[in-house]
Amino acid sequence: MKNIENTGTSLLHPTRQLKRRYRAEKWFQRMGLLAIVLALSFIAFLFFTIFSDGYTAFTQTYIELDVHFAPEVFSQEKLARANYPGLVKGSMRSLFPGVTSRREKKQLYSLISPSAAYRLQELVEADPKIIGTTKKVWVLADDDVDMLMKGKIDRKQDESARRIRDNQLTWIDKLIADGRLEKRFNWTFFTSGDSREPELAGILGAVKGSFLTLLITLSLSFPIGVASAVYLEEFAPENKWTDLIEININNLAAVPSIIFGLLGLAIFINFWGLPRSTPVVGGLVLTLMTLPTIIIAGRASLKSVPPSIREAALGVGASKMQTVTHHVLPLALPGMLTGTIIGMAQALGETAPLLMIGMVAFIVDIPGGITDPSAVLPVQIFLWADSPERAFTEKTAAAIMILLIFLVAMNSFAVFLRKKFEIKW
Amino acid sequence: MKVKSILVAGALTLAMTAPAMAARDYISIVGSSTVYPFATVVAEQFGKTTGSKTPKIESTGSGGGFKLFCGGVGVNYPDITNASRAIKASEMKTCADNGVKDIVEVKIGYDGIVLANSKKVAPLQLTRKDIFLALAKEVPDPKNPGKIIANPYKTWKEINSALPNTKIEVLGPPPTSGTRDAFVELVMDTGAEEFDVIKNLKSTDKARFKKVSQTVREDGAFIEAGENDNLIVQKLEANPNSLGIFGFSYLDQNADKIQGSIIEGQAPTFEAIAEGTYPVSRPLFFYVKKAHVDVIPGMKGYLAEFASKKAWGEDGYLADKGMIPMPAAERENYSDVVASLKTMDMN
Numbered sequence: 191m192k193n194i195e196n197t198g199t200s201l202l203h204p205t206r207q208l209k210r211r212y213r214a215e216k217w218f219q220r221m222g223l224l225a226i227v228l229a230l231s232f233i234a235f236l237f238f239t240i241f242s243d244g245y246t247a248f249t250q251t252y253i254e255l256d257v258h259f260a261p262e263v264f265s266q267e268k269l270a271r272a273n274y275p276g277l278v279k280g281s282m283r284s285l286f287p288g289v290t291s292r293r294e295k296k297q298l299y300s301l302i303s304p305s306a307a308y309r310l311q312e313l314v315e316a317d318p319k320i321i322g323t324t325k326k327v328w329v330l331a332d333d334d335v336d337m338l339m340k341g342k343i344d345r346k347q348d349e350s351a352r353r354i355r356d357n358q359l360t361w362i363d364k365l366i367a368d369g370r371l372e373k374r375f376n377w378t379f380f381t382s383g384d385s386r387e388p389e390l391a392g393i394l395g396a397v398k399g400s401f402l403t404l405l406i407t408l409s410l411s412f413p414i415g416v417a418s419a420v421y422l423e424e425f426a427p428e429n430k431w432t433d434l435i436e437i438n439i440n441n442l443a444a445v446p447s448i449i450f451g452l453l454g455l456a457i458f459i460n461f462w463g464l465p466r467s468t469p470v471v472g473g474l475v476l477t478l479m480t481l482p483t484i485i486i487a488g489r490a491s492l493k494s495v496p497p498s499i500r501e502a503a504l505g506v507g508a509s510k511m512q513t514v515t516h517h518v519l520p521l522a523l524p525g526m527l528t529g530t531i532i533g534m535a536q537a538l539g540e541t542a543p544l545l546m547i548g549m550v551a552f553i554v555d556i557p558g559g560i561t562d563p564s565a566v567l568p569v570q571i572f573l574w575a576d577s578p579e580r581a582f583t584e585k586t587a588a589a590i591m592i593l594l595i596f597l598v599a600m601n602s603f604a605v606f607l608r609k610k611f612e613i614k615w
Numbered sequence: 616m617k618v619k620s621i622l623v624a625g626a627l628t629l630a631m632t633a634p635a636m637a638a639r640d641y642i643s644i645v646g647s648s649t650v651y652p653f654a655t656v657v658a659e660q661f662g663k664t665t666g667s668k669t670p671k672i673e674s675t676g677s678g679g680g681f682k683l684f685c686g687g688v689g690v691n692y693p694d695i696t697n698a699s700r701a702i703k704a705s706e707m708k709t710c711a712d713n714g715v716k717d718i719v720e721v722k723i724g725y726d727g728i729v730l731a732n733s734k735k736v737a738p739l740q741l742t743r744k745d746i747f748l749a750l751a752k753e754v755p756d757p758k759n760p761g762k763i764i765a766n767p768y769k770t771w772k773e774i775n776s777a778l779p780n781t782k783i784e785v786l787g788p789p790p791t792s793g794t795r796d797a798f799v800e801l802v803m804d805t806g807a808e809e810f811d812v813i814k815n816l817k818s819t820d821k822a823r824f825k826k827v828s829q830t831v832r833e834d835g836a837f838i839e840a841g842e843n844d845n846l847i848v849q850k851l852e853a854n855p856n857s858l859g860i861f862g863f864s865y866l867d868q869n870a871d872k873i874q875g876s877i878i879e880g881q882a883p884t885f886e887a888i889a890e891g892t893y894p895v896s897r898p899l900f901f902y903v904k905k906a907h908v909d910v911i912p913g914m915k916g917y918l919a920e921f922a923s924k925k926a927w928g929e930d931g932y933l934a935d936k937g938m939i940p941m942p943a944a945e946r947e948n949y950s951d952v953v954a955s956l957k958t959m960d961m962n
Contacts, residue, residue: 270666296930304932308663344871351734351871386656386936463691465639467671552655554662554669555641563641563671576674576843578652578868578937583845 240594244587246340250376250389251331253302253365255281257310258324269315274307278329285370286361297358303330303389330378331371333388333581335362339373342580353580379588383554384570388581391574393589395556399469399549399564400538406473406560407537411480412530416519418481419488419526424514443482450479451546459547467548467563475543480533487529491522524611531604535597541568567593639690642670642911646680646697647793649726649862650899653938654697654921660932661920667913672697677793684902685710694907694914698900699726699793700800707961717905717958721918721949723927725939727863727888727896728798729875730785733855739771739778739876743894746878747806748774749783750837752830755810763812766832786840786847787831787860797897798860804828805894848873863888863896864937888939896939905956922953 204212257277264272279299283289289298306329313327314320334353337343349356365371383395426432454475458464464471495518503513544550550569557564565573567589574586644654651674662669675683677698684696685706702720710718730746732739748754748768756762771778788795807813807828816824831837840847840859847859848869858876863883866875875883879894887893901921908914925931929940941949951957 270664300935347871353868353870386652386659459691466643466691467673548673551671551673552651552658553671554659573674575845576648578844578865580868 237594240587240590244584244589244591246342247379247584247588248376249340249373250378251336251339251371251373252328253331253335254326254328254370255302255306256284256324257281257327258284259310259314259321261322264314264321269318270311272311272314274310275304277310278302278306286364294357297355298361301332301335301358301361303332304387305330305390330389333579335371336389337580338362339371340584342584379585383556384552384565384573385554386552388577388579388585391582391585393567393570393592395553396565396567396570396589397592399472399553399557400566402469402557402560402564403472403476403566404534404538406469407476407480408530408534410473410477411484411533414477415481415484415530416488416526419485419492420514420519422485423489423492424518425510439482439485443486446542447479447540448542448546450475451543453478454543455546465561465563467551467553469557469560469562469564471547472544472549472564472566473560475547476537476540479540479543480530480537483533483536484526484529487532488522488526491525491529492518494525495521521613524607524613527611528604528608531600531607535600535604538566538596538600539568539593541566541572544569567596638910640912641668642695642914642917643693644670644672644695644697644901645675645683645693646673646695646901647677647699647899648674649677649699649794650697650723650901652864652936653723653899653933654901656932656936657921657926658917660926661913661917664920665913665916667916670695670913670917676791677796678791681706681709684904685713685715687713688715688904688906690910692904694911695901695903695917698902699897700796701898701900702902702959707959711961715904715906716961718961719903719905719952719956720959721901721903721922721953722941722945723899723901723921723938723949724933724941725888725896726899726937727883727893727939728794728801728860729863729866729883729895730858730860730878731851731866731873731875732858733851734872734874735852735855736779738874738882739858740880741778741876742775742879743802743806744809745771745775745778745806746802747809747828750785750831751803751807751827752832753827755812760810761812763827766834766836769836781856783836784838784854784857785836785860786838786850786857789839789841794860794862798895799829799831801895801897803831862937863939867937885934885939889942899938903956905958908956918953922950 255278258280259277260280263277266272279295282298282302283295286298289295306327309327309329313325331339334343338345338354338359343352343354345352345359354362362371378390379392381394382390382392385391422432422435454471458471458474459466464474499517499521500513503517504510508516541550544566548563549565550572551563551565552573553563553565555562571586571589571593574582574589642658644658646654651672655672658670658672661667677700680693680696680698681702683693686692702718707718710716730739730741748766749771751766753763754766754768756764757767768774768783770780770782772780787798808817813824813827816827840850844859844861844865847861848865851857851859851873859873863885866873866883867885881887881893883893883895888896903914903918908918920926923931924946927933927938927940927946929943931940934940940946
């Protein structure tokens with residue numbers, strides 16, 4: 191009683207020390223909140239920058255031409271050899287009859303993408319009966335016109351600094367006034383492979399390459415990883431050798447990824463003679479990279495299965511093998527799956543190891559199988575980021591958006607699986 | 616049972632996607648990152664117009680390309696290597712040692728190297744002598760021209776009073792780049808020889824001469840900005856006092872943001888480089904293994920496409936991409952080399 195009177199405390203009025211303690215706790219909570227807000231704001235800034243750079247890539251400018259498929263142009267037997275660029279040039283001249291000088295004509299023709307000729311070739315080869323008729327065809331505009339329409343080229347700048355000249359501006363304005371120029375959804379982005387012309391560049395080749403590479407990675411790393419984890423956890427004796435193996439596996443998870451690329455180059459390409467730049471080699475290299483992740487995640491989930499399950503199985507007469515395969519493994523599988531999906535998401539974003547094995551290359555054709563040369567999505571982003579044409583900036587950002595969507599989807603799926611199949615012992 | 620069916624389904628999927636590993640049916644090209652934008656356009660044109668498989672082109676750098684190319688003859692080795700400089704004697708020896716004996720050298724055009732800065736400031740009027748003094752590791756002492764000391768210059772005005780009083784900051788390619796090799800040869804060597812003390816070294820101590828004229832300073836004024844030229848353009852915009860070294864095609868594509876410095880009175884324009892009046896231009900090449908030409912399908916077609924007028928001619932599509940075409944006589948000569956597959960003299 192005396193103590194309380196001396197210090198002047200009362201249960202209803204907190205002391206100075208107590209107030210300080212409460213303040214400190216409140217600040218600690220605020221710091222934690224600040225840290226999370228800071229991290230989220232960096233992510234929001236990243237997403238915002240990429241989205242604002244990339245959303246324009248999903249539309250593409252098209253121009254309508256009146257093409258007269260003159261029979262004289264198709265005098266040769268092979269339809270592929272006809273002068274399709276000449277047809278495109280002819281239709282541009284008929285739209286703008288006042289353009290006469292050679293230089294101006296060249297500037298007029300450059301408003302249309304070089305792919306227009308291939309479009310006409312496709313139309314003729316699909317239906318040769320259109321020879322002799324005049325048809326309205328919508329063709330892709332050149333990437334500089336596209337950039338102008340999306341506001342990336344400034345009209346108000348001095349002509350010498352612009353890639354679109356003043357006379358080209360007047361022609362473009364006339365096309366818009368005639369209703370011959372419009373922006374449409376950019377399906378080409380999703381259906382074609384890489385190209386040097388930005389209006390033709392697409393991610394299908396890279397996406398298919400990523401898919402094939404990850405297929406190989408998954409089919410090799412999952413069985414080997416799970417089997418290793420099961421052996422190391424359930425069957426291996428506890429001695430120096432297993433300790434050494436465990437240390438090495440943990441270290442491998444931290445090795446820089448480009449080392450695996452060098453290993454792939456030395457063994458898979460030079461020693462085994464596998465073809466360069468193919469998903470087979472890419473998949474093998476990425477398998478080596480994701481194995482440590484899967485083994486460590488697998489061991490952790492096997493450890494989490496309580497010993498009572500194992501003992502009960504042995505008690506009803508199961509052999510060691512049956513205990514593991516019928517009882518322990520199914521219960522540990524959700525954790526292993528989570529580890530695998532996270533490992534796959536990491537492998538999807540890897541570029542450095544693939545550099546050494548030649549997957550950083552300009553490949554136009556869509557890969558057909560695992561022995562065809564291909565690129566992967568992060569590599570495609572890297573190559574486009576290095577190209578000089580202005581239009582590739584938005585394509586790079588759009589490809590980054592697609593990659594991020596895949597990664598977020600995979601990681602969310604991993605979290606969903608974990609939540610759904612989690613067993614709380 | 617379920618596990619078994621999943622395994623079988625997985626094996627079938629893999630089997631469907633894995634055709635027999637036949638001999639390579641596409642052309643494999645490696646080499647210079649400067650020639651890469653031009654070679655890829657030709658490859659795509661070739662693939663689209665003939666229906667053959669589009670050649671696969673890797674951007675490894677001129678040096679890296681020669682290393683892979685000279686590895687040997689066979690489907691495991693590249694067929695063609697692009698280069699932004701001629702093959703060195705040491706590389707020819709490596710090729711010969713590994714059995715690569717019949718090489719066809721083809722010049723495809725020229726590329727200008729520019730020293731560019733942001734359009735927000737005035738373009739610089741430089742001479743090669745100024746650039747040497749700005750970027751070399753060792754320069755003649757300004758107070759005692761007979762001695763060579765470590766580079767003391769920190770601002771452009773210290774080198775030449777007509778230049779602005781800004782800090783020397785130049786972003787350039789790393790030592791693995793052919794652009795760097797070409798820049799050192801065309802600008803630094805020539806600038807260095809304007810000083811008598813260094814010129815005299817050429818006859819007395821060749822190794823020292825090479826070291827003084829070709830070593831770039833490492834004290835922070837020259838920043839190695841990697842191979843990503845788009846990044847250099849962005850950095851130039853952010854810091855108007857800095858300069859960047861890259862190829863003419865990047866200047867051409869970004870003419871609204873950057874401008875080239877005027878070197879010895881010549882601005883880097885298409886015409887000036889084509890005529891040879893702009894001093895910093897270098898030839899671009901590719902090298903072909905003659906042994907592969909009949910084995911890999913499409914090689915003759917690709918070479919013919921590259922050597923055609925519509926590709927490398929004055930109004931060709933490569934000129935549209937920023938490559939400076941060769942004069943007509945040289946083009947004729949190299950067309951003949953391609954048509955006849957005339958091999959280089961390996962000595």
